[in-house]
Amino acid sequence: MISYGRLLGELATIALVLLAGVYATVVIDLWAGRMVARAPVRAFRALTFPIRQTALFLLQQRATTERPDAPLWALAPALLAAIAAASLLVIPFSSQTSAAGIESGIVYFGALMALVMIAVYLNGWSANSVFPIIGGYRFIAEALSYEMPLALVLIGAALPAQSLSVSAIVISQDSLWNVIRQPLGLPIYLIAGLGVAFWGPLALPDAADLAGGTESELSGVQLLLWRTARIAVLVAVAAMGAAVFLGGWTGPWLPGAVWMTLKTIALIFIMVGAGHLVARVRLERFVLVAWTVLIPLALLDVFAAGAVVLAGSPR
């Protein structure tokens, strides 16, 4: 029998973690941008920036296009936010929190990240407008390119644990974190993660050369929801990276949840910082590099991880 009180509590926890993560990411983004620009950071203004930005979006008039597919257009941000929230179900924030009873946590995460492609494409397609739909098609090419490296490095991380469960992968890093044991894993994961959240150098569907692409017809509340959902995906990607490559909740002195939060924030900082330091790449270059460089490197990562497991296992 399922306890509904506990269920509601867990749902509220996930919503709170995501909102806090989104808030922190916006502040970190502003801070990193000011640092890169060598501009002074005013702490109070930085900390209240998300609130002011939200108020601005809420006050903005909402524009629409000629004959959009209204239900699908409304569905897109909800789907993206749901993907981020659902992926948090399998990410353990401490050794106590059990992950939703899903044993194949890594496969579950991969399936959700594949659905991101649908949310972004629908957001571009249903606006019934030129730039959004080009952005949608761009993202399909981008997503099909980063998905394989993403899945492969996650499989590589699952090999030492000999389990697809995220908790088991965290426990398997007790002696040595995967970021050191599999040096190719985290860099490839972070590149693919930038693609999943279409962020920074891989923010191709909503690029400036498309006048905003999938975002160009969004305004007001709709834009607020879309951006929030997208940042939530970035937070989920960072949290999964922290669990799978940085040892999750393990660490001395501090409680597990604090370590997990610190590691997640560190990965958010790296990804958001890349957005300010690395120029947006061209789509066809990224596709080519992903298929001819990232996938072979990710395969190498899997083979090396498998060889280490085989060498260490008793015959």
Next chain:
Amino acid sequence: MRVALFWMLAVASIVSGWRVFRTDSMVRAAYWLMASFVAVGIIMVQLDAEFLGLVLILMMAGEMTIMAVFMVMFMMNPAGLNPMMMVHQHRASIVAGVLAFVGLAGVGIFARFPEPTLRASGQVTAQLGHELLGDSMLIFETAGVALLATMIGALAIAGATGRFGSADEGSQEPGEA
């Protein structure tokens, strides 16, 4: 609770499968089919085939999108945004549909399933792995590696830079165009 969830998913998969044929756009049809597959995938998770159910959703997300893009490319319908009739050859397709349904339902009702039925051991994923990397490994790996190598090769050819610049700039000699 589990039974109620099963019936909800079963109805959702059938209704969204029916909507595939009633909608008037290629993209909507593709994603109704996706919704149907997601419902079936969750039912498979319920039936302890967790890995298979999740992989079904993972693969279908990419496949339905690619299908939608290809349909839009081949049809004379700008971006699939204009309403269009999604069904044709009504009589033949009704006959084929009824025959397929009766056939599959007949298998479900009259076939003798192996006794005893497999118990939910929680080792389904491991068993699947032993099957794929045991007896079937040669076939499975040959097909997988060949497909991956083909895809990478196709991308490398399509994206190669030639004498007259990069692939996306066209193959025409500068000055001729």
